[in-house]
Amino acid sequence: MYAKALDYFFAWYVSTGKRGLTKAVVAEYKVELQRKGYAPATINQKLSAIRKLAAEAADNGLMDDQLANGVKALKGVPMSGVRTGNWLDRDQAQRLLQTPDITTLKGLRDRAILAVMLGGVYGAQKWQP
Numbered sequence: 564m565y566a567k568a569l570d571y572f573f574a575w576y577v578s579t580g581k582r583g584l585t586k587a588v589v590a591e592y593k594v595e596l597q598r599k600g601y602a603p604a605t606i607n608q609k610l611s612a613i614r615k616l617a618a619e620a621a622d623n624g625l626m627d628d629q630l631a632n633g634v635k636a637l638k639g640v641p642m643s644g645v646r647t648g649n650w651l652d653r654d655q656a657q658r659l660l661q662t663p664d665i666t667t668l669k670g671l672r673d674r675a676i677l678a679v680m681l682g683g684v685y686g687a688q689k690w691q692p
Contacts, residue, residue, distance in 0.1 A: 564608060564612075565611075565612040565615065568608060568609040568611075568612035568613070569612050569613070569616060571609065572592060572609065572612070572613055575592055575595065576588070576592075579591075583630075584613075584616075584617060584620070584626065584630065584634060585630055585633060585634070586630075586633035586634050586636065586637050589610070589613055589634050589637050590637055592613075593606060593610060593637070593640070596609060597640065603639075603640040603641065603642040603643075604642060606639065606640045607639035607640055607642070610637065610639050610640075611639075613634065614634060614635045614637070617630070617631040617634035617635055618631060618635055651681075656681050659677060659681070660674065660677050660678060660681060662677075663677065
């Protein structure tokens with residue numbers, strides 16, 4: 564995806580006749596992506612690829628460190644909104660976790676998988692099997 568993001572950026576860059584990879588140029592690109600209606604996550608991914616390019620260019624002596632740091636410091640687009648879909652409440656998650664038969668190896672495995680999945684969703688909450 565980074566390669567595609569960079570290809571898209573380079574095409575925009577060439578079409579605008581810009582000179583130099585600067586924070587101002589990347590900020591203008593960010594505004595263009597927003598104007599075109601790209602989702603914040605998509606914009607942030609594209610910007611991440613450009614930041615990485617600037618860092619690599621600076622590390623290899625192809626770009627001034629100060630310019631690269633400016634590009635790397637450019638903030639992404641804030642992501643907001645609500646999660647869609649059906650979510651388990653705590654009691655439902657607890658019942659799901661207790662479903663596998665833990666007297667068998669498969670049951671232990673299944674409970675471990677469920678615990679990892681639920682832990683990823685409910686992170687800070689502690690499960691009591």
